[in-house]
Amino acid sequence: MIGNQAMTSPQSSSDRAAAAPLLEIKNLEVGFKTQRGFIPAVEGVSMRLEAGQTLAIVGESGSGKSTTAQAIIDLLPGAGKVTGGQILFEGRDLTTLAPKEMQAVRGNLIGYVPQDPMSNLNPVWNIGFQVEEAIRANGVAKGKAARARTIEVLQQAGLADAEVRLKQYPHQFSGGMRQRVLIGIGLSSRPKLLIADEPTSALDVTVQRKILDHIETLTRDYGTSVLFITHDLGLAVERADQLVVMYKGKVVESGRSVDILANPLHPYTQKLVAAAPNLASRRIQSARRPESTRKLDIASIGSVDDRMMAKADARDSGPSENLVTVDDITKIYRIRRGGFKTDELKAVDGVSFTMPRGTTTAIVGESGSGKSTVAKLMLQLETITSGSIRFDGQDVAKLKGADLLKFRRRVQPVFQDPYGSLDPVYSVGNTISEPLRAHGIGDKKSRSARVYELLEQVALPASTVNRYPNELSGGQRQRIAIARALALKPDVLVLDEAVSALDVLVQGQVLELLTDLQAELELTYLFITHDLAVVRLIADTVCVMQSGKIVERATTDEVFDNPREEYTRTLLEAIPGAHFEFGR
C-alpha cells in the first residue's frame, strides 16, 4: 500500500519541524500469533505527526488503531509482534531499540493515557504513591522534589486540595478524577508525545469534555504532540488537526481532519461519516415536519433515511393512545452502613411520563441519574417504592402469577452488554426459542419455524441457528437479543443502552432495524441511553434525567432545537463535534 500521505507541502517548507516530524510511521506491519496461525492486525500503515500537533486515529473495533498505538510504545500484548516497517521517533527507529532503551523512551519521551481509568490505578496504593512512582521511574525528580512535583501534577490535574488527597486511594476518586490523575502521570515527565487510547470512552459526556479540555490545555502549555485513538468522529474533528482513518488494518484515508470529515472520499469513510450520529443529523423525527421542509431534508440525507421516514409516516397516522403511563414513581434503595445503620438512596425520585403506542420514548442521563432503574421498574425486575406504572390500564406493581406472566410476554427487555445478555452455553436457536418454551407456546416444529421467521426479521441468515454467542460479533448478538425479545410478539421493548457498546456502522444498522421493526410491528420503545446523538435518530419524546429526577421532558425536536433547562444545554454542548457539518 502506498501510505506516504503526510507529505510536506512546499509552502511550509520553511517549517523545520515539518522537515523532521516528531513521529513517522512507515509501512508498519503487526501481527498476532494465535492457534489458527499468524494473523496480521496492521498491514502497511504509514502516518506522520509533527511536533505540537494532534493526530487522531479513527476506526471501528478490530481496525488495528489500538494495535498501532501499542506498537509505538512496545506494549503489544504477548502474542503480538512487529513484523515490518519503521516507527521513527525523532529520527530513531523504535522497533529496533533494546528493551532497556525502550524503557527510557516510554514515559519519559512518550506518555500514555489508558482507556479505562477504573482498572488502571492500583487499588492498594494511594494516589500520591502512584504518581510519585511514575515521577521517580522517569527520573524527573528525586526525594523531596519528587513529592513536590507530585503535588504539582495533581494540582494541574484539577485537584484543588492535592496535598490532602495524596493519601487517598483510587476508590475515593470518581472516574473523571482518576482519568485526570492518569493524564497527570502520563504528562508528569513532560513527554514530547502523549498517546491517549480512547481516554474518555468510559466517561460521561460532561466529564469527557472537561478531560479533553484538560489534555488540550496541558499539551498546549508543554508543546506536547497528542495521538488520540478514538472511535468518535466528533471528538476527532473537534480535537485533532490531523486524522487517520483505519479499516481492517489499513489506512484508508488521512489528512486534515476537517477536510476529511467535511469531504470524505474513500467509500468506507463516507459510510462512517454518514452513520455518525450527531446533533446535525435529522432522521426519523424530521418526517414529522411540514411537507415542504421535509422534502429539503430528504434531499440532504440520502436513501436509507427515506425508507425510515416513509415508515415513520405510516406510523404517524396511527392512533396515539397511551400504552404506558408512569405516574410519580420513586425507588429508594437501602444501603447498609455497618452495624444496624442504613442509608437511603433515592435512585428514582418522582418520575412521570407517558408512552403512546408505536412511539419511542428516550430517557437520557449520565451515570447515576437513575435511568436504568426506571427500566428495571418498567420491567418489574425491581419493586416500586411509591407511585404507579400503568400498562394498558393495569397497575403493573399489583400483577401476580398468571397476570405477571402475561405482562412479561408483552414487555420485553434488550440489555446493553451484547456479551453478557446471551447465555454462552445456549445455541442461538435455543436462545431465541426460550421464551416460547417458557410460555409453552406451540410445538417443536412451529417454534422452529418462528425462530427462522425472527432471524429473518433481524436480518440474520438461517444458518445462525446452530451458532453460539461466542462466534458472533457484538452487533449480531444484539440482533439475537432483539429477536429473542420479539419472539412473544410483545407490545413494548425496553432497550437499556442497547446500542451503546456497538461500533458506529453497526449501531446505525441496529437503529435502522429497530425503526423498521417499530413500523412493521407497531412496537413501543423505551430507549434508555447516555448518548444524546443517538436519541436524535430514534426517539419521538425525550426525558432528560438528572439525579433521579426528570429535568426536562419534550419532543425530540424541542429538546434539541430549543432546550429549556441549563442541564440539557450542558449535555448538548458537551457532545464532541456537536456543531460540525459532516459531509454526507
Next chain:
Amino acid sequence: MSNNLPETSQHFVADASATPVHVVDSLDETDKARSTWADAWDAMRTRPMFWIALSLIFVIVLVAVFPRLFTAEAPNSGCLLPNSNGGPEAGHPFGFTRQGCDVFARVIFGAQASLVVGLLATALVTAFGIVIGALAGYYGGFLDAVVSRVGDIFFAIPTVLGAIVLISVLPERTPVVIALVLAIFAWPQIARIMRGAVLSARSADYVTASTALGVSRFRILIRHVLPNAIAPVIVVATTSLGSFIVAEATLSFLGIGLPPNIMSWGNDIGQARTSVQTAPMVLFYPAAALSLTVLSFLMLGDVVRDALDPKARARR
C-alpha cells in the same frame, strides 16, 4: 486543537480496490458452529498431556476392574514365608513382601479399593456439593446463611482427623464406608465453589433477560445458572479424586482405613514400612502405583481446567 498551524499534509485516500469495504457486520457462514463445550473438547484434544493422562487412567481402571488379566497370582493365598522380602524372580517381577506374598499381584489387586474409594467419594461430594451450593447461592437469604455456617463447621474439621474419629466408632470398614466418611467431611469445598460460581452466574444479564421473559426461577437455575457455573466444580472434582485416593491410603496406612483382608496400597505401604531398610522395593511399588494414579488424575484436572477456565479461553 489549533487550526492556525501550517498545513503540513495533504488529503490521502487509499485506493478503493486495495481496501474494499465489506458488508457491515456480516456473518462468516463457513466456520462450523462452536459451543463452549465443543471448544473445550478441542482445546483438550490437542494436548498430549490429556491423552497421556487418559491412557494412564484407562489402564488403571482396567487393572481395577479385571485384575486377573494382569496377574495369575492370588494376592493373599500362595504366600510362602521362605520368600519373605525376596527379590524379583521369574513370574514375580516385583519380588515378595515380608509375608512372602507376590508384590506385583498385591499392587494389581490394590487398585480396585483405591479407585472405588476415590470415584465414589468424588461422586458423592460433587453431587451433594452441587445441590447444596447451588441452592444456597441461588436462593440466598436464610438458607444460604445456614448452609454456609454448617459448611464452615465441617470445613474447620480436617478431613483425615474427622474420618479417624468417625471410622473408629463404625462397625464395618469397606471401601464404600470409607468413601462415605470422606465425603461427609469434604463436601463443603465443592459446595463453596459451587455457591460462588452460582452467585456470579446469577447476576449475569442473561439471567435477568430470562426473568423478564417470564422463565420461572427454578427453571433458570437448572437451564442457565447451573450449566454456566459447573465448570469450576468439574475442575476441582477431577483434582480432588486424587486427594481422596491419598486420603484412603493415609487411613489404611494408619491402620484405621480398610481392614488388612482388603487389598489396598495404603495397607501395603503401612506394612512395608517396618522393613523399609532391608527391602525398600516392597514399599516402593505400591507407593509408585499410588503416585502414578494420583498424578494421572491431577494431570487430567489440569488439562480440564485449562480448557474450561474462561480466562484461558479468552486468550485463544
